[in-house]
Amino acid sequence: MPPLTIYGNSGSGNCLKVKWVAQHLGLPFVWEEVDVPAGGTRTPAMLALNPAGRVPFVVLPGGEVLSESNAIIAYLAEGTALIPQAALARARMLQWMFWEQYSHEPYIAVRRYQLHYLGRDPADLDPKLKERGEDALRLMEASLGRAPYLSGDALSLADIALVAYTRMAHESGFDLAPYERLRDWITRVETGLGIGPYA
Known part of the structure; x- marks a missing residue:
């Protein structure tokens, strides 16, 4: 069977989580690096593959x-241990994955892009990005007081989806020092995936 082809950018947490899942599951794949800042997603060839650009x-x-x-x-x-079999645990996993795209990524990842890639002054950014990003980190910290992983006792897609940008949060201007459980969770997820810590 031919390998999966992943089109992504190595600086993107959203792209890395796809790579990590494929690696973790031992799926053969080819990584195609896309230069997003240079407009690599908007070429005719790329738009023909993914019209969303x-x-x-x-x-x-x-x-x-x-x-x-x-x-x-x-x-x-699908069909692996990364998706819990129990209905409620599976629903909890999905709850976190939906939340990640609506209440985490729009603040932590967007702020990172503005600071880390565009070089903007933090004072020029919408203060709600910092406020809501901190809200997201506090919620995760509290939730990790109940179980070692977000949807229970085992690594799931929820953890992979959320660790991607959480471990980069310092590049977004967030200090993870007050979040002991969150820092321990990041290490657990990195170890479970076999990836090194993010510098």
């Missing part, structure tokens, strides 16, 4: 194209 997206072995990071990892992990 974003990465990540994958070309499956049968030629089908699938986009949106959390949809991709859910497809890749």
